[in-house]
Amino acid sequence: MKKLVAYFSASGTTKKVAERLSKVAKADLFEIKAKQPYSNADLNWMDKNSRTSLEMADKSSRPEIEHKSLNVGDYDVIFLGFPIWWYVAPTIINTFLESYNFAGKTIILFATSGGSGFGNTKKFLQPSAPQATIIEGRLLNGNPSEDTITTWLKNLKV
Helix, strand or coil: CCEEEEECCCCCHHHHHHHHHHHHHCCEEEECCECCCCCCCCCCCCCCCCHHHHHHHCCCCCCCECCCCCCHHHCCEEEEEEECECCECCHHHHHHHHHCCCCCCEEEEEEECCCCCCCCHHHHHHHHCCCCEEEEEEECCCCCCHHHHHHHHHHHCC
């Protein structure tokens, strides 16, 4: 079973977790990058006019991603990681899911969050990959140990 860890990380927090997950799961690693990187001002959730506030207020928003060569067909399981923004995945995750064919794939979500859970994340992502099986994985906040990740993977049976 070939595995991929695909992740979006605006500030580096999710990247660290994705790298550790990739190592423990013996999975390839793929970074989802915004074509226009996010600045600190863009990430200011306190500013109703910041880029992320405007994107998250519009559920049809699809921020452009920097396309790299990725053959999704090579993978059986895709771990998809992101920070939780406004109780859901950033809309750039929808862009990623809509950019490739995930039919028949298993997508296991993982996220980092400053305090909220997954909320309606799975519900908002499923229409972007309608023929994939999306599983709400878990929050991997802070600096999860390899043991924590190993236990999670054993429970998932992947």
